[in-house]
Amino acid sequence: MAEVVSSVAPLVDESRQLKLLIDHVCDHAIYLLDPQGRICSWxxxxxxVNGYTAAEAIGQHVSIFYSAEDQRLGLPQQTLDAARSQGxxxxxxxxxxxxxxxxxxxIVIEAVREQGQLVGFVKVTQDITERYQAQRLLQDAQRARQHLQRFEGxxxxxxxxxxEFNNLxxxxxxxLDLIALRPGADARTLDLVELAQAAADRGSLLTRQLLAFSADQTLVREPVGVPQMLDQALPSLQRACPPRVQLHLDVPATLPPIATDGVQLHSAVLNLVLNGCEAMPQGGTVTITARLEQRLAPDLAHPTxxxxVAIAVTDEGAGMPPDIAERASEPFFTTKEIGKGSGLGLSQVFGFVSQCDGFVDVQTAPGRGTTVRLLLPAIEEVDHA
Ligand SMILES: Nc1ncnc2c1ncn2[C@@H]1O[C@H](COP(=O)(O)OP(=O)(O)OP(=O)(O)O)[C@@H](O)[C@H]1O
Ligand SMILES: [Mg+2]
Structure with a gap:
């Protein structure tokens, strides 16, 4: 059989060998730059890697591969200067x-010198985007795991x-309740007792929020009459409000009961009242209403x-812009100064309401005040007739 004779010249020419070698490295961009940084060959x-054809790139300055911002900062020249001085x-x-x-x-840039004279640079660039992104994802995952471990601790x-604090x-x-009931206490003592009661209420609210956050909250769900519960809670809710805030309760005498934990419900309403007060540093009115509402239940395969029973707490305060409203229920999200708020108030509210199969509806806009409505399923009477 006749041998196929190739018409291609054998690889004897050294410069051709070099060209072929460099050209066949296709996942690395290899350029030769002149001392000013213009591309001589690639x-x-x-x-x-860069998307330019050789014809488009040759003669251009290497800065075409940099972003406009990096060009403005003079990064291309600084890079070449560093390669020149460090070699x-x-x-x-x-x-x-x-x-x-x-x-x-x-990137690797090598300064090329002949007899001590700079004749240009060899620049080798590799696209490592995928590897870089994979590393970032890995780092993010590791950070998230460390964060979680810290959080568990x-x-x-x-x-x-x-x-411990709850018991104390x-x-x-x-x-304090007993001191307040003792006969003969003077007005000043009663004021101080009230102050101390407000602080103790605030302290026990905080411990309940912390327990809700640390998922150590077992709800004791039993039928609760919302009008009665709110009537009983009114004195401590009023104590929580600064003097410049009026608390207004607008609740019908009867409503169907809800299956909930009365203590947690009290905390949730108190959290909302406190938020309302804090949103009105100049004072105003916080209104608590309770109504029976017919609503489409969310998260059901067949919406029914x-x-x-909708308990709504409305204030006339600053309201929330959308970016704050979106994050407000995140644990530890607060716009208050350090030491002023734990950012657990609304997380307790949302966590508790969803544990009761209910949902929360927030209406707010900058300058228009805020209404947070807790929708808790009414216990339906079974018709035995
Ligand atoms: N009624 C409201 N009006 C305006 N902004 C509100 C209102 N309620 C909540 N926010 C915003 O949502 C953030 C989170 O509220 P959340 O009750 O969870 O925490 P907090 O009030 O900051 O702290 P804490 O309740 O622990 O004292 C608040 O810092 C505030 O920016
Ligand atoms: Mg709060």
């Missing part, structure tokens, strides 16, 4: 392809402390109408 990898520069950074897309580049500590505050609260 391999096929350059086209693949070699190894680094990483964001660069821009011809189509404007950004990519993460690993904090949760355990919080739970322990909150239980119950004793303090009971003692249900009867809810």
């Amino acid at each position: 391999n096929r990898g350059g086209e693949r 070699r520069l190894v680094g990483e950074g964001w660069r821009v392809r011809r189509n404007g897309e950004q990519y993460r580049a690993s 904090v949760g355990r500590l919080t739970r322990g402390l909150a239980h 505050l119950t004793t303090v609260g009971n003692a 109408h249900r009867r809810y």
Whole structure:
């Protein structure tokens, strides 16, 4: 059989060998730059990485691969200056392809000298975007895991402390109630007792929030009459309000009962009243209403109408812009100064209401005040007739 004779010249020419070698490295862009940073030649990898054809790139300054911002900051020249003075520069950074897309580049720039004279630079660039992004994802996952571990530790500590404090505050609260009932106490003493009661109430609210946050809350769900519960809670809700805030209760005499934990419901309403007061530093009115509402139950495969007891707390305060409203129920999200708010108030409200199969509806807008409505399913009477 006749041998096929190739018409291609054998690889004897050294410069041709070199060209072929460099051209076949297609996942690295290899360029030769003149001492000013203009591109003199480049391999096929350059086209693949940067998106320019050789004809488009040759003669251009290497700064075409940098973003407008990096060009403005003088980064291309600084990079070349560093390579010139150090002889070699190894680094990483964001660069821009011809189509404007950004990519993460690993870069080596070598200054080329002949008889001590700088004749140009060899620059090798590799697109490492995928590797970079994978590393970032891994780092994010590791950070999230560490965060979670820290959180679990904090949760355990919080739970322990909150239980202890709850017991202590119950004793303090009971003692204050007894002092207030003792005959013969003067007005000043009663004022001080009231102040101490308000502080104890605030303290036990905080411990309940902490317990809710550390998921150590077992709801004792039993039928609760909302009008009666709110009537009973009114004195302590009023105590929580500063003098410049009026608390107004607008509740019908009867409503169907709801299956809930009365103590947690009290905390939820107190949290909302406090938020209302804090939103009105100049004073105003916080109104609590309770109504029976027919609402479409959310999160059901077959949406049905249900009867809810809607407890709404309305203030005339600053309201929330959408970005704050969106985050308001996140645990520890607060716009208050350090030490002024724990950011657990609304998380307790949302957590508790969803544990009761209800949902929360927030209406707010800057300058228009806020209404937070807790929708808790009414216990339906079974018709035995
Ligand atoms: N009625 C409201 N009016 C305006 N902004 C509100 C209102 N309720 C909540 N917010 C905003 O939502 C944030 C979170 O509220 P949340 O009750 O969870 O925590 P907090 O009030 O900051 O702290 P804490 O309740 O623990 O004292 C508040 O810092 C505030 O920015
Ligand atoms: Mg709050």
